[in-house]
Amino acid sequence: MPMRTENMKTETRTMPSLRLSHRTILRQRLAASLGNGFLLAVTSLSMLAVFFIFFFIARDAMPFFRLQGMREFFTSTHWYPSAGEAEFGALAMFVGSGLVTLGATLVAVPLGIAAAVCLSDVIPFSLRQFVKPVIEMLAAIPSVAYGFFALVVFAPLLQQQGGHLLAVASWILGLPMAVLGIVVLSDVATDRLRDQFRLMIRVILMVLFGGVALAGLTWIGHTLNALKIASGTNALNVSIILGIMALPTVVSVSEDALQAVGRELREGSYALGATRAETVVKTVLPAAAGGILAAIILGIMRAIGETMVVWMASGNAARIPSPWYNMLDPVRTLTATIAGDMGEADHVTGSARYHVLFAMALCLLVFSFVCNFISEGIVRRARKKAGG
Amino acid sequence: MKRFIAGTLAAVVMGGGLVLAKDVNKIVVDGSTTVGPITKAFAEYYMGKRPEVNITVSESGSGNGAKSLINAACDVATMSRPMKNSEMKAAQDAGVLPIEHIVAMDGIAMVVHPGNPIEDLTIGQIRSIYTGAIRNWKDLGGPDRPIVIISRDTNSGTYECFETLVMNKQKMTDKTEYVGSNGAIRQRVMSTQGAIGYVGLAFREGVKALKVNGMEATPETVLAKTYPIARPLYMYTNGRPAQDSPLYNFVNLYDTPEGKKIVEDTGFVPLK
Numbered sequence: 001m002p003m004r005t006e007n008m009k010t011e012t013r014t015m016p017s018l019r020l021s022h023r024t025i026l027r028q029r030l031a032a033s034l035g036n037g038f039l040l041a042v043t044s045l046s047m048l049a050v051f052f053i054f055f056f057i058a059r060d061a062m063p064f065f066r067l068q069g070m071r072e073f074f075t076s077t078h079w080y081p082s083a084g085e086a087e088f089g090a091l092a093m094f095v096g097s098g099l100v101t102l103g104a105t106l107v108a109v110p111l112g113i114a115a116a117v118c119l120s121d122v123i124p125f126s127l128r129q130f131v132k133p134v135i136e137m138l139a140a141i142p143s144v145a146y147g148f149f150a151l152v153v154f155a156p157l158l159q160q161q162g163g164h165l166l167a168v169a170s171w172i173l174g175l176p177m178a179v180l181g182i183v184v185l186s187d188v189a190t191d192r193l194r195d196q197f198r199l200m201i202r203v204i205l206m207v208l209f210g211g212v213a214l215a216g217l218t219w220i221g222h223t224l225n226a227l228k229i230a231s232g233t234n235a236l237n238v239s240i241i242l243g244i245m246a247l248p249t250v251v252s253v254s255e256d257a258l259q260a261v262g263r264e265l266r267e268g269s270y271a272l273g274a275t276r277a278e279t280v281v282k283t284v285l286p287a288a289a290g291g292i293l294a295a296i297i298l299g300i301m302r303a304i305g306e307t308m309v310v311w312m313a314s315g316n317a318a319r320i321p322s323p324w325y326n327m328l329d330p331v332r333t334l335t336a337t338i339a340g341d342m343g344e345a346d347h348v349t350g351s352a353r354y355h356v357l358f359a360m361a362l363c364l365l366v367f368s369f370v371c372n373f374i375s376e377g378i379v380r381r382a383r384k385k386a387g388g
Numbered sequence: 389m390k391r392f393i394a395g396t397l398a399a400v401v402m403g404g405g406l407v408l409a410k411d412v413n414k415i416v417v418d419g420s421t422t423v424g425p426i427t428k429a430f431a432e433y434y435m436g437k438r439p440e441v442n443i444t445v446s447e448s449g450s451g452n453g454a455k456s457l458i459n460a461a462c463d464v465a466t467m468s469r470p471m472k473n474s475e476m477k478a479a480q481d482a483g484v485l486p487i488e489h490i491v492a493m494d495g496i497a498m499v500v501h502p503g504n505p506i507e508d509l510t511i512g513q514i515r516s517i518y519t520g521a522i523r524n525w526k527d528l529g530g531p532d533r534p535i536v537i538i539s540r541d542t543n544s545g546t547y548e549c550f551e552t553l554v555m556n557k558q559k560m561t562d563k564t565e566y567v568g569s570n571g572a573i574r575q576r577v578m579s580t581q582g583a584i585g586y587v588g589l590a591f592r593e594g595v596k597a598l599k600v601n602g603m604e605a606t607p608e609t610v611l612a613k614t615y616p617i618a619r620p621l622y623m624y625t626n627g628r629p630a631q632d633s634p635l636y637n638f639v640n641l642y643d644t645p646e647g648k649k650i651v652e653d654t655g656f657v658p659l660k
Contacts, residue, residue, distance in 0.1 A: 080559050082542045082551075092562070151572070156579035230582050231536045233565060311568065316541070319562035330565050340541045340566065 054365065061362040064088075064355035073359060079318035079332075081341060081353045088356045094363075095320045096235070096331035097304055103239025103327060104246055104303035109296055111243070112250030116292075119251070120258035121266075121280050132255065139248040147312035150241045155232030155313060162229035162328075167221040174220065178213035182206055229328055233315040236327040241309050246299035253298055257291020258284060290382020297375040301368050304335075311336040334360045415635055418446040419453020419466035421569060422546055422588045423621050425654040426492060427466050430641050433650060434634075441634045449543050457624055458482050463635055465624040468494065468588075469548050486624045491642040493657040494588050495610035495618040496550055499574070499595040501581045506530045508599040511616055514554055517584060520561025525582065537564045538576050538585035546570065550586050553617050586617075590655025607657040621656065 020028075065073070068088055076089025115135065119128050158165065186205040190198050261284050269279040285292070315330020318337075322329070338357045417427050424447040431443040448456075453465035454475045459482070471479075471486055479486050498514060500506060506528055509517075516522045517535055526532045539560060540547040567573055573585040577595045587595075589605060597605050601616050609615035629635040641647040648658035 077562065079562070082548075083559055152575060152579075155576075159580055230534045231565065231580060233576065312572070316566035317563050330563075332566075340568065341543060 057358050057361050057365060060355055060358035062355075064352055064359045067352050067355070073356070077318070077320055079337075081356065086353060088352065090334070090337075090356070090360060092318045092320050093332050093334045093337050093360065095324065096314070096318075097333040097335070097364075099235050099321065099324070099327070099331055100238045100242060100310060100314065100333060101300055101304045103235060104242035105296070105300055107240055107243025108246040108250050108299045108303070112247050112295070112299065113254055113292060115247075115251045116255040116258055116295075117280055117285070119255050121276070121284060132252070135251050136248045138244065139252075143245065143306060143308040144312075146241050146245055147309040150237055150309055150313035151233065154237055154241065158229050158232035158234075158237055162232070163225045163227040166224040166227060170220050170224055171217060174213075174217045178210075178217065182209040182213060185209055227328075231315060231330055233313050233330055234328050235314065235321065235331045238310050238314045238331075239327060241313065242303045242306055245306060245309070246302040249302050250295045250299040253295035254288070254292040257288040257295065260291065261287045290378050294375040294379045294382075297371050297378075301371050305364065305368065307335040307339050311339050316340065334364055412633055412635070413441045415441065415443045415464065415638055416446075416462040417443060417464040417466060418448055418456040418462040419464075420450040420468040420621070421447045421544065422450075422468040422494060423466035423491070423623070425590060426621070426642075426651055426656060427464075427623075429650045429654050430638065430647065433646065434638055434641060438634065438637075441638075443638065450548070451543060454479075454486075454624070457486060457626060458484055460484065460626070463625065464639060467622045467624060468544075468546060468619065469552075470620075470622060471624065485627045487626075487628050489623045489625070489639050489642075490620045490659065491623050491639075492621045492651045492659065493610050493618060494621050495605045495607075495615050495657070496546065496553070496586050497589055497592050497597040497605040498584065498586055498600055498617070499577050499592065499597050500584050501577060502594075502596045503581060504530060504596060506598065508602060510601050511554055514600070515556065515558060518555060518560050518564065519558050520563060533582045536580050536583040537561065538573055538580075538583055539564045539566055540570075540573065540586070541566045541568055544568075546586070546588065549619050550617070553619065554586075588655070589657070592655075607652075610657045611660065 073088055073090050074094075075091055076087065077092040078087040078089040079092060080087045119132055123131065183206070186202050186209060189205055190202045193201060265283055265287055266279055269283040274282070310333045314333060314336060316332045316336055317330040318332045319329075321327070321331060338360055341353070341357055415431075417431065419427075424445070427445050427447075431445050435441055435443055446462075450465075450467040450469055453462070453467055454471055456462040457465035458475070458479045465486070470488065476486065498509065504525070506525065509528070513522065513528060518537060518539070520537075522528060522535065524532060524534055537560075540550070542548075565576070567576060570587045570591040573587050574591050574593075574595055577583045577585045585595075589607070589610065592605070599605075603609050603615045605615055605617075610618040623639050625635065625639055629639060642651060642659065651658040
């Protein structure tokens with residue numbers, strides 16, 4: 001009697017002489033199809049959840065566009081949903097969301113990638129085993145705790161010591177970059193010269209560039225030092241906090257990507273005489289570029305979707321900062337508006353006010369879907385490249 | 389199939405009926421964060437006296453309180469503003485008859501940083517600050533410092549009260565910063581030198597309360613209605629509660645000596 005279980009091949013190989021009764025086979029098949037069915041149901045349930053979320057948000061968003069049209073929503077900055085003649089201009093919120101996300105990305109991406117490189121290629125493995133979980137612990141802190149810190153500690157600090165803090169930060173960030181830039185620049189500039197002049201000219205250039213950089217940094221530091229921050233709950237505050245919140249995602253995912261590059265590539269690079277810095281910059285990072293890009297997109301999605309911190313500490317003023325990149329002005333994001341306005345906005349008190357929040361949610365949802373697809377695509381292409 | 393649906397419907401209706409025939413010893417309160425301290429103190433006091441009664445208090449804002457009452461999700465809606473006509477109408481449509489009980493008076497105090505030398509503002513000046521016409525404290529005789537305008541979120545009863553009593557249908561400037569609670573306003577004003585905000589009388593500690601139109605924000609001025617930014621606080625029930633039921637005793641607690649003491653202790657003004 002031939003066996004017709006699904007994993008016939010392995011069974012015939014491992015147990016060639018075993019014969020099962022009809023009943024056992026039936027039972028096995030039943031169990032298998034039951035198990036498969038259950039797993040299929042669970043999987044399709046989560047698929048259905050995604051679909052239903054999209055469907056219901058879109059269903060409640062459509063009446064808004066039907067009532068008010070698209071134009072005001074996307075182009076006006078007048079947000080007075082509770083006024084007698086309600087206005088629903090959400091442009092300031094789009095800019096606010098964009099600005100804090102940009103700020104958070106500027107904080108999280110350089111820090112995160114640097115930390116990931118450090119974890120995967122610089123520090124010893126035993127230390128990495130200890131450090132990585134600590135960084136990932138940042139993700140476990142509830143966002144309301146971050147918000148509380150931003151509101152109670154960071155905002156007053158920015159108001160009292162904001163100028164000094166910014167000046168110190170500009171020095172801390174600017175000095176290493178300036179030193180690196182000066183060394184590379186003077187190296188490149190003197191590359192073609194004859195040996196006898198090279199050292200001398202290089203030193204002269206270094207001093208020259210160094211002087212310019214120092215003057216620049218001093219001027220920037222001085223300007224920042226004189227700055228008075230009227231309100232500490234602003235885009236800068238939330239950007240930094242959101243950056244820290246997005247950090248574990250960026251670090252974790254890009255570190256995985258760097259690990260996945262593998263030993264062979266690194267050793268090949270070393271074998272060709274490359275230093276560790278050259279190996280990291282010219283071999284490992286390009287090979288892991290896809291994964292790192294995916295990490296960045298995940299970090300961006302983490303920042304744009306965050307609600308509690310921005311609701312507590314961004315100031316929630318519905319206006320575009322002037323000029324638009326002024327991080328010291330309060331901003332209002334889409335997520336904070338949805339959270340803050342949900343309570344009063346019901347069918348009871350005026351339907352446009354209720355549906356406009358769903359219109360915002362739909363925009364956020366579409367944005368994160370697009371981001372998700374892009375990062376999926378990037379990861380898939382990177383994998384294909386690595387495989388082929 | 390049809391029979392199956394009918395059966396399910398019947399089961400749901402019967403289940404609903406069971407839920408509706410509820411325990412009189414269980415009182416669910418939902419609504420204003422401003423009325424919250426009173427409600428919680430009342431609940432604590434009442435449950436201490438009558439251990440068989442179980443009172444749960446949620447604070448999700450006046451609008452949500454009204455919504456809960458209309459949806460029969462609570463027995464008492466606490467509100468820091470009277471019910472709007474639209475809400476009354478929605479209640480009627482849902483077969484709910486909201487009955488108003490005024491439990492206390494509340495003044496909205498204008499608060500600034502303790503280091504701010506300004507003492508007194510008129511309603512007109514406050515309105516000009518909030519519309520963005522006055523942007524610097526020096527225009528009001530204070531130091532040269534930009535005004536940081538802080539408001540409650542548009543979801544709160546305090547905001548609606550301020551809008552009605554002060555703003556006179558004018559729109560707040562888009563520079564206004566919105567925060568989610570009385571405590572958060574106090575926190576922001578306490579730590580921001582140029583800030584101005586408005587809070588319930590119970591939240592004046594740690595910040596400087598201004599005189600408005602020359603009147604200090606005190607219990608006496610609020611009760612005498614000489615302080616201009618004052619309002620009653622409400623509890624709404626569905627229909628008049630039966631005499632001497634726990635619900636009746638709870639919503640009428642404000643009229644007893646103990647209740648008045650509680651109202652006073654929580655920083656509000658008991659009715660005379």
